[in-house]
Amino acid sequence: MQDVYQIDKTRMRQSFHRAAKQYDAAAILQRQVREEMLSRLDVVKLAPAVILDAGCGTGHGLHALLKHFKQARGVALDIAEGMLARTKTLFPWYRFWQAKPQMVCADIEAMPLATASVDMVWSNLAVQWCNDMDTVLQEFRRVLKPNGLLMFATLGPDTLKELRAASGHGHTHVSRFIDMHDIGDALTRAGFSAPVLDVMHYTLTYDTVESVMRDLKAIGAHNATAGRAKGLSGRGFLQQLRQGYEAFRHQGKLPATYEVVFVHAWTGSQPYTAPGTSPVQFMSSKPATQGA
Template identity: 90%
Template sequence: MQDVYQIDKSRMRQSFHRAAKHYDAAAILQRQVREEMLSRLDVVKLEPGVILDAGCGTGHGLSALLKRFKKAQGIALDIAEGMLSRSKALFPWYRFWQASPRFVCADIEAMPIATASVDMVWSNLAVQWCNDMDAVLREFRRVLKPEGLLMFATLGPDTLKELRAASGNDHTHVSRFIDMHDIGDALTRAGFSAPVLDVMHYTLTYDTVESVMRDLKAIGAHNATVGRAKGLSGKRFLQNLRQGYEVFRRDGKLPATYEVVFVHAWTGSQPYTAPGISPVQFVPRKDKQR
């Protein structure tokens, strides 16, 4: 039986491609989370040679990282061509004193990046658009060098809880988001050491339900689950959505809650080994003395 919460990657890619032009104007949460992630780097001792921004969006995260780590080479990876096109516009000035980033259009779950070629993987609110957390973390672990840093933020189960409750149960209207503790377990399975995870809640406020939906559309966050309602939503659905959402109104505003899980972890000193493969050590034989 097919998982109704599985992400339709083709639909998701098209949504973000179309949203790229107006993305920055609506990406309020993404900016706030980016600044929080950057502030957490203040206590991290790292001088990365290569930084991969996995799910780079319009490129502002990688731009900030390359300004901080001036000797680093950047890789901007995103599944949507439109997002990469917007990213490229941020970087012409790098040509004068720093190598321009490489731009890669690919899925985080299967990245065309060489094994053990990256010192730091950064990902701001992109992992939640993947179907298999274990596959994502295995890919992050694969591309990272020994003593490499993984730093990402993703959405937790409380995200858009108001919209989920107001939408009813006839179809999947909001994606399924993974609990912090399950992410921690997946990090361990992928071979990361010393993972640190914590949660922050952000609340954006709106005047109407339509404003909530417009903002989600503007950042490309359409419902891309296979269990979504097919076709256009009718007037009855929108009327029921307005009515259901009104119970959450406080001080004249409608809230949209986002649970953000912040993660950082290290690869440790051991080189990457593919799942199911155990390294074999050969110890030189000592000849017996005659």
Template identity: 50%
Template sequence: MIMSEIANDIPPIDKRRARRSFEQAASSYDSVAVLQREIADRLIERLDYIRLEPARVLDLGTGTGYTLDGLSKRYRKARLIGLDFAHGMLRQARKRGHWLRRPACVCADAESLPLADASVDLIVSSATIQWCNDLDRTFAECLRVLRPGGLLMFTTFGPDTLKELRQAWSQVDRHSHVSPFLDMHDIGDALVRTRFADPVMDAERMTLTYERVRDLMRDLKVLGARNATQDRPRALSGRQRLTAVESAYEIHRRDGRLPASYEVLYGHAWTPVQKPVADGIAVPIPAIGGRGRTA
């Protein structure tokens, strides 16, 4: 196993807590997932610049299956697999599309994929890897199931995500109330360590606005995206502390609205035409011309 070398100051995710939150959110998720749909659309659009005709595509962390819709329209002959660790999300995903092209749905953790080696041509993952505790292991699993010349494309969130909410809570207590997110460079380094080829990372900023902080908190709850770190406070926040958070957040109000910032990270990397050998020594990648690369 490739052990993660990412700084250990990021508290681990309580997977049981996270899974339970998403199970509870499955039926209501799409009603508030405006940002998530926009990010997924932008990720799918990036495939316009990729010359790849995959026979099998994995949507890693499919949620309610929104990304599967775009993949189905783009790759009409491909076999689609939707994987998520929450049964409730998969039930929603299963309802999408024509019954003849319903995706295969697999309930599993992204850190331990129940798929055969070299069985997938393309992995697309939108807003999922932030729920993984060992990013090196996650990427190693992606590399394992991808065929030589296959592609991993993903989005996740950077450390400036929900910075206003994090700052407001920091004025009230010292507990972790907002899940932390890895820096773009740490994620790129993990791709390199796991022997992906030609990794590329970039970022963009997106902002949602709200009338009240409680509206933002409600949306996060409906999404199932509540803080699931193991060092989160165990007791419910009292009314007095919530009022204090609302007061602290007010310094960010502009034009009558409260912003909620998101740092959206995009990444992609290729599987080497010859994968690394078992002892961990990388096999040199030969010149591959235009095969399967960005147009």
């Protein structure tokens, strides 16, 4: 049976590609989360040589990271070419001691990067667009060097709870988001150590349901689940959505809640080993010598 929450990556890629030009104007939550993530770097002792921004969007996160870690080189990875094109505009030239970031158009779940090639993986609100958390974290663990840092933010189950409730039953209208505790378990399975996770809730407010939907469209957050309605929603659905959402109006505004899970974890000192394998230890065949 098909998972109705399975993300159609082709549709997702096209949505973010088309949204790239107007993305920054609507990415209010992404900016707030980015600033929160950057503030947490003040207590991190790390001097990365290579930083990967996985799901870089329009590149502002990587731009800030390279200003913070002036000795680092950057890798900007996104599934949408339009987003990478916008990222390039942030780096028309760069400091003489710091090369321009490398641009990689790829899926986070199958990154064309060498094993143990980066010191830090950063990802701001991109992981929720992947289909398998274990696959994502295994990829992050694979590309990180020993003693590397993983730092990401993703969306939790309370995200867009108002829209989910107002949409009613039937087709899927909001993606499935993973609970913080399940993310913690997946980090352990992927071989990360000392994981730290916490949750913050953000609420954006709007005058109308149409404004909520317009902002989601502007950042490319279209419904790309397998269980979405394949045809036009029609006036009947929109009227139902308006009526259902009105139940949440507070002080004249409609809320849109986002549960954001913040994560950081380390790889530890051991080199990466693929799932189901273990390092081979070679024993010396030379006989031990006895003292006189």
